[in-house]
Amino acid sequence: MFSSKLRIVVLFALAFSFNTLTTAQEAGTSPQSTPQPDNYVSHTSFKNRVFEIKYRDPEALVSAIRLLTSGFKGAQISANRVFKTITVRDFYDNILSIEEALKRLDTPEAPRPEIEFRMHVLIASNLAGGANQYPADLRDAIGQLQTTLSFKSYYLLTSIIQRAKDRPDYAPNIIQGEGIAQLSLPGENAPRDFNYHFQANSLTLNTSPAGVTTVQLGSFRFRLDGGDAGGRAVVSSDVGVRDGEKVVVGTAGLRDKALILVLTARLIK
Numbered sequence: 001m002f003s004s005k006l007r008i009v010v011l012f013a014l015a016f017s018f019n020t021l022t023t024a025q026e027a028g029t030s031p032q033s034t035p036q037p038d039n040y041v042s043h044t045s046f047k048n049r050v051f052e053i054k055y056r057d058p059e060a061l062v063s064a065i066r067l068l069t070s071g072f073k074g075a076q077i078s079a080n081r082v083f084k085t086i087t088v089r090d091f092y093d094n095i096l097s098i099e100e101a102l103k104r105l106d107t108p109e110a111p112r113p114e115i116e117f118r119m120h121v122l123i124a125s126n127l128a129g130g131a132n133q134y135p136a137d138l139r140d141a142i143g144q145l146q147t148t149l150s151f152k153s154y155y156l157l158t159s160i161i162q163r164a165k166d167r168p169d170y171a172p173n174i175i176q177g178e179g180i181a182q183l184s185l186p187g188e189n190a191p192r193d194f195n196y197h198f199q200a201n202s203l204t205l206n207t208s209p210a211g212v213t214t215v216q217l218g219s220f221r222f223r224l225d226g227g228d229a230g231g232r233a234v235v236s237s238d239v240g241v242r243d244g245e246k247v248v249v250g251t252a253g254l255r256d257k258a259l260i261l262v263l264t265a266r267l268i269k
Contacts, residue, residue, distance in 0.1 A: 046074065049095050051086045055108050058086050060169075064105060068097045112165050114268040115203070115215055117175065119160040121196065121224070122260040124151035124251075127186040135159075141246050141262050149251070151258060157181050157194060157224075163268070166205045166215075174203045175217075185257075192230055198222040200239075205267075213243045215265040220249065224259050231255035241265045 053061060058079035069077050075090040077098075086102070088095055120138055124145070134142060134156040142154050158181035164174055176199040182191040202218030217239040225232045233252035241247045241263055249261040 045091055046089055047092050047095055049088045049099070051088070051099070051102055053084045053086060053102075053106055056106050057081070058084055061102065061105055062086060065098055065101045068094060068101055070094045113205075114163050114165055115205075116266045116268055117160075117162045117164070118264040118266075119162070119198065119222070120262040120264075121157040121160070121181070121222075122262065123155045123157050123183060123185070123254065124149065124258040124260055125153050125155065125185060126151055126256070127153065138246070138262060141248060145248065145260065149258070153186075154260070155183060155185065157183050158196070160198070164203055166203045168204060170202055170218075172201050173199050175200045192226060194230060195225040196223065213267060214240050215243070215267075216240050222249070222259075222261050224252075224254065226254065231257070233259040235259065235261050239263060243267050 058081055062077055062079040066077060069075050069088070070091050072091070075094070077086065077088050077090070079086050086098075088098055090098075120135070122134065122138075122142075134154055138156075145151075145154070158179070160177060160179075162175050162177060167174055176197075178195070178197040181194050181196065183194065184191045198221065200217040200220040202216070204216045204218075206214045206216060208214070219236075220239045221234065221236045223232070223234045231254045233254040235250035235252050237250055239247065239249055242265075244264070244266055246262055246264045249263050251261075252259045
């Protein structure tokens, strides 16, 4: 008798499990699956607002005011540089806080001076014959090089002028350029073409307590290519140069010669 009752209970449990599994399969789910939460929730109290930006970079402003948003699911803030707008979807109180912050932050920037860079590209050589060829204002810099390097002659390949304004953040290729320059060296029958390219990824101004301004170039790189016969050289460095100062950025081997780069920075107010 007890055995018969136990058999009936077991059969009932098996039948119940089979029905549950069949129902779940028909619904396209497993018994253990749980409903996935909605990835986008729109709160009924959210408001929308588009702010027009007059003076500053909208994306930079969004970085400054993002903490003023509620952080509630579905709240959003985005910037558009083309239309110079910031769009906010959030609670009314948060939008008011953002509006007040933008009134304080979206103001005209203080006038920034232009910075004029002069890059003098020199080729140093030990070839006999010919005379040193470089501008008179490089005489002091060449004199310093002669005390540290063993080259006999210095020739100016080209001088490059660039102007830019500082940017406090990362600014890829804030200065950049390329070109071709020719130079006739002693012992060569014809001028040789040199291709050059330069760039920097940041440009900032720092002023010391004494009032001395230093121009900082981040990730500065200058490449010179003289072809198979002329060789290739690269000067790469972060550069700091004071207003009006001449700095030897670096030297690089160019077969039996050397590339030497002299940089001057001047503030134009």
